[in-house]
Amino acid sequence: MSLPTAYLTSTKNTADILRAMQAAQAPDRFTIKFLEGLGYAGSNDRAMVNVLKALGMxxxxxxxxxxxxxxxxxxxxxxxxxxxxxxxxxxxxxxxKNANTMTSTDVRNKMKTLSEGAYTDRVLTQMAATFAALVKMADFNTTSLDEEQSLVGDSAEDEVALDTPERRAPGRGGNGRQAIGDLVYNINIHLPESRDPAVYDALFKSLREHLG
Structure with a gap:
């Protein structure tokens, strides 16, 4: 089960603590003392340290x-x-997949199901409130850094795939193919039987003139 066991007993200072973190230089270690230095010395605020650990910060x-x-x-x-x-x-x-848009009641009920009765109703309510407070400070609509890198990689692969002799236009395709616009033609030439070199010279000259 991937639900954080860390939660806040009060979320009234959550947004302010997050903003204070951004305004301060990152500490060597994020301790209760550092949190107090940000101006949050209340016992309810101390749980934020474990929440930040759960968030991977x-x-x-x-x-x-x-x-x-x-x-x-x-x-x-x-x-x-x-x-x-x-x-x-x-x-x-x-x-x-849009859990961030769920109501606190729905989040609480889903957490109750996922935790299989491991938490009391009071704790579940506080866990749901913690989730809701964090969601308010987050942007789920903008592409994340990891997703951006993934999209860039996919675009590069698509560009390589499109840059093939068959798709180059205008001009001559590779592998014996002629590309005109987005159309690709395979040209097969059946040479007539002749001992006269002039016949072949005239044929290839005509091809050069018409196909470029």
Whole structure:
């Protein structure tokens, strides 16, 4: 089951904590003390450390990962967070690929089913609220960095596939083919039997004049 066991007991400061992270330099280790330094010393806020670990922004030792540093780029932060949410809550997105658009009640019910009764109703409500608070700060409509790289790779492969003798136009195709516009012609020449070289010279001269 891929549902984070980390959740927030209160989500009122979630957006502010994420913004504070972006405004600060990445720490060597993201600790409770660092969180307090951002201005969030409440006991409810401390759970954010484990949530960031679940999102893949911190490793188990609290050291910021590459994703954390990517998140600091405010031009891409919402997209980075969306990708992190998709991965952390992958089972939820398997049930509904647009899980980010579900209501908190629907999310809670799906989590209850996925967890097979492992959590109390109170905990499930807080887990759903945590998911909803994170989703509000994410952009699920813009292509992610990984998806962009994948699309670029696919485009390059398509371009190579299209750049074949059959598709080059206008001009002469390869492998004995003549390309005119998007049409490709295979030309087979049956030479007449003759001992006179002038016959063949005249034939090939005519081909050059008409086919180019």
């Amino acid at each position: 911190l490793n188990e030792s609290g050291i910021p990962t590459r994703r954390y540093h990517e998140y600091l780029d405010q031009t891409r932060s919402e997209v980075v967070l969306a990708q992190a949410i998709r991965e952390a809550y992958s089972d939820l997105f398997k049930v509904n």
